[in-house]
Amino acid sequence: MVFTDFSLVVFSTLAQLAVGLTVMAALQPRAAGESGEVKLKVEWVTAGLILAAALMASMFHLGHPSGSPRALVHLSTSWLSREILAFGCFGGVLVLAFLTLWKNSGGSSLLIRLTAAVGLAALLVSGMVYAPPSFPALNNGVPVLFFLLTAFILGSAFGAYFVGAERQGLLVKVLATSLVVGLVVNLILPSIWLSGGTVARMTGANFYGSWLYWLRIAGEFVVPLAVLGAWKKIPAWLPILLLLGEAAGRIMFLNSVVHTATNLGGLY
Amino acid sequence: MSKKQAGFYIDAQRCIGCYSCAMACKNQYHQEPGVHWRYVYPLKEEIYPHRERAWMSLACNHCEHPTCLEVCPVEAYYKREKDGVVVHEQEKCIGCQNCIRSCPYGAPRFNPARHQAEKCSMCYQRLDAGLKPACVQGCPTYALQFIEDMASFDQSGKVQYLAGFPRFPELNPSVRFRPPREPREVRR
Numbered sequence: 001m002v003f004t005d006f007s008l009v010v011f012s013t014l015a016q017l018a019v020g021l022t023v024m025a026a027l028q029p030r031a032a033g034e035s036g037e038v039k040l041k042v043e044w045v046t047a048g049l050i051l052a053a054a055l056m057a058s059m060f061h062l063g064h065p066s067g068s069p070r071a072l073v074h075l076s077t078s079w080l081s082r083e084i085l086a087f088g089c090f091g092g093v094l095v096l097a098f099l100t101l102w103k104n105s106g107g108s109s110l111l112i113r114l115t116a117a118v119g120l121a122a123l124l125v126s127g128m129v130y131a132p133p134s135f136p137a138l139n140n141g142v143p144v145l146f147f148l149l150t151a152f153i154l155g156s157a158f159g160a161y162f163v164g165a166e167r168q169g170l171l172v173k174v175l176a177t178s179l180v181v182g183l184v185v186n187l188i189l190p191s192i193w194l195s196g197g198t199v200a201r202m203t204g205a206n207f208y209g210s211w212l213y214w215l216r217i218a219g220e221f222v223v224p225l226a227v228l229g230a231w232k233k234i235p236a237w238l239p240i241l242l243l244l245g246e247a248a249g250r251i252m253f254l255n256s257v258v259h260t261a262t263n264l265g266g267l268y
Numbered sequence: 269m270s271k272k273q274a275g276f277y278i279d280a281q282r283c284i285g286c287y288s289c290a291m292a293c294k295n296q297y298h299q300e301p302g303v304h305w306r307y308v309y310p311l312k313e314e315i316y317p318h319r320e321r322a323w324m325s326l327a328c329n330h331c332e333h334p335t336c337l338e339v340c341p342v343e344a345y346y347k348r349e350k351d352g353v354v355v356h357e358q359e360k361c362i363g364c365q366n367c368i369r370s371c372p373y374g375a376p377r378f379n380p381a382r383h384q385a386e387k388c389s390m391c392y393q394r395l396d397a398g399l400k401p402a403c404v405q406g407c408p409t410y411a412l413q414f415i416e417d418m419a420s421f422d423q424s425g426k427v428q429y430l431a432g433f434p435r436f437p438e439l440n441p442s443v444r445f446r447p448p449r450e451p452r453e454v455r456r
Binding site: 067077079259 | 310311312342363364365366371374382432434
């Protein structure tokens with residue numbers, strides 16, 4: 001299968017970035033006073049705009065975008081319907097939390113945590129869409145794991161833009177941990193696939209044989225970990241590098257994982 | 269299971285790999301160039317290691333529990349009560365391609381001109397008129413046959429999962445195969 005549609009790369013990466021930002025906003029202690037509140041509002045608006053851009057990009061994936069509202073009708077069995085509902089709920093709670101923040105009324109911290117929880121739930125649902133039986137390498141918890149890693153890596157990296165340099169400690173810890181987990185997962189997973197059936201083995205070989213895979217390992221994991229180890233802070237250019245790395249990973253996720261139908265007539 | 273389940277019988281001992289079934293389907297539905305609902309797959313050498321070749325003709329398997337029907341977000345698929353044929357309603361399809369990604373047999377295809385998925389419907393209009401599917405009618409060796417009801421089909425000597433055809437018991441594809449025989453060596 002040749003993947004030519006980048007709208008799914010943009011949609012999934014940006015939506016997970018938006019979830020990551022809300023999760024980090026819920027975890028991050030804020031500076032007291034007005035500056036902390038303003039930064040939180042800006043971060044929240046940014047998360048909302050990123051989610052809007054993601055949802056807009058998802059429309060370009062559809063052959064007939066005008067029919068997209070009907071995609072909610074099959075909630076009983078379709079994970080795609082559930083994914084649309086979940087991200088709709090995420091967007092709704094995100095807006096509600098922003099309105100509460102804007103009015104400085106009580107309960108905003110509760111709504112911020114609720115938004116993060118709904119966002120994480122949306123990622124779980126989203127992972128199920130990409131785990132059909134036709135992809136033996138993904139017909140398990142791997143998509144959910146990938147999506148959570150994307151949210152934590154990008155959320156902690158981009159979250160650094162919205163806190164002062166002196167308050168990056170937690171974000172640096174979350175980012176470094178996520179990068180270590182991501183590096184280990186991405187190095188080991190193709191080996192696990194190589195020990196599976198024929199189609200899973202083809203997927204493992206595709207990953208290890210791809211220059212994009214190795215470029216991502218170096219550019220998204222090794223170099224940023226070295227930077228974090230040396231500087232103990234998140235420089236302004238690092239989130240962009242990580243975003244490019246995640247986009248490369250998503251291209252591989254959508255393009256290099258082998259479908260069972262590609263080997264019809266062969267061993268399974 | 270629905271009251272009746274229609275299916276396809278593929279006799280790999282009779283199939284000569286002529287692609288008449290795939291062409292009959294093309295002639296019936298005039299699919300876009302590059303789009304085929306039925307295709308003839310050669311068994312690879314790792315499965316059939318002989319100089320003679322063997323084939324299996326595949327289209328939609330009209331599964332008992334179809335993945336396409338399950339994953340479609342707009343309910344563009346339905347299963348006919350009377351014969352279990354899985355039908356795709358193109359006027360409902362929004363072209364999300366989730367069925368194409370999810371069907372392990374690669375039955376739904378993307379029509380680049382209409383920006384929608386489409387697949388074999390077992391020629392249900394022909395079935396309703398008392399005719400056989402176009403591919404079955406077009407097969408010159410009776411290698412591809414129509415099974416009116418899987419429950420009453422004589423299964424002896426037939427298999428559901430031929431080597432080269434992925435095994436997904438939870439879907440229960442409505443196809444049966446007669447495996448290819450070992451070629452006979454003629455010594456002179």
